[in-house]
Amino acid sequence: MHNFRNKWVVLSLVLLTIYPIFVLSYVWRECFFSDFQGGKSGQLDAYRHTLASAVVAYTSSPKVVDLVTACMERKGRADNLMDRHNNLIGAKIGLTAKSFSQIHTLVRQQVSKGTENAIENSQITWLARPYWGKSLFW
Numbered sequence: 418m419h420n421f422r423n424k425w426v427v428l429s430l431v432l433l434t435i436y437p438i439f440v441l442s443y444v445w446r447e448c449f450f451s452d453f454q455g456g457k458s459g460q461l462d463a464y465r466h467t468l469a470s471a472v473v474a475y476t477s478s479p480k481v482v483d484l485v486t487a488c489m490e491r492k493g494r495a496d497n498l499m500d501r502h503n504n505l506i507g508a509k510i511g512l513t514a515k516s517f518s519q520i521h522t523l524v525r526q527q528v529s530k531g532t533e534n535a536i537e538n539s540q541i542t543w544l545a546r547p548y549w550g551k552s553l554f555w
Contacts, residue, residue, distance in 0.1 A: 440476075444469045447521060453528060455543060457550025458496045463531060463543040466500050467507035468524045474511025475520055482508040499542055506541060 444465055453461040470482045486504045490497040506527060514520045531541030543549075 440472050455549045458544040459549035460543050463503050463541050464528045466503040467541055470504040470507025471511040471520045471524050474508040475514050479508040495544055502542055
């Protein structure tokens with residue numbers, strides 16, 4: 418019994434390490450090749466959050482998206498509110514996607530319909546251009 422528990426702990430730790438690497442690698446690769454503009458708080462940042470949340474909701478559970486959002490986006494700043502908004506939309510996309518390969522297309526469509534300072538719960542949002550931070554890559 419003791420040996421089984423040790424193997425379970427090791428397996429759990431490996432999965433907890435590999436899963437975030439998988440999600441982050443996929444999302445950052447898609448962002449790197451994306452034509453969306455704006456670093457922090459811009460359209461590209463909205464895309465990144467929505468895509469990551471969709472992937473996590475599809476591959477695990479929207480509850481995991483809620484947990485990560487609660488931990489990472491606690492402050493009441495405008496960029497945290499934007500991220501929470503887009504994470505929620507991403508989680509819904511992940512729940513409705515019929516396949517993993519469909520996630521990217523659904524997220525791109527939603528971001529393309531998004532706007533600066535959106536007030537609709539179903540619309541992707543980002544901050545006004547003067548509030549965009551540096552590029553996510555350089």
